[in-house]
Amino acid sequence: MMENWYELIRIQPFEDTRGSLKKLLMISQLKQNKKIEEIYVLFSNQGSVRGNHYHKETLEYFSVISGEAKVALKNLHTGAFEEIVMSANNNVILKVPPYVVHAFKNEGEEPFIMVAISSKEYNKDDTDTFPMIII
Secondary structure (H helix, E strand, C coil): CECCCCEEEECCCEEECCEEECCCCCHHHCCCCCCCCEEEEEEECCCCEEEEEECCCCCEEEEEEECEEEEEEEECCCCCEEEEEEECCCCEEEEECCCEEEEEECCCCCCEEEEEEECCCCCCCCCCCEECCCC
């Protein structure tokens, strides 16, 4: 599903008797002159909130691989706001471009685990992270 200011990329897992395989990102999904500089895994406990920030240059992809996350998104250009729920079961990758505030909240009892893929490596001396609380 394509939105004006973020994208939910539907994926089709490969499944057999062993389980399933989910491709999170392929080079064909990246725009020209974009690269991946960082991949990390988030473990978020009950009640915790992550994000509440935006980037001016960084493009990010997120996928919940266990549990469930409430996701809040705000477009700084238009003011549009949306909340969605992501889980390991809905088979989507969230693509968040620059100038979209994003936040993730664990409202469940179990931790959620999320993979994050970023086009810019975090550098505490030259950060592209700008706080803004939306959840």
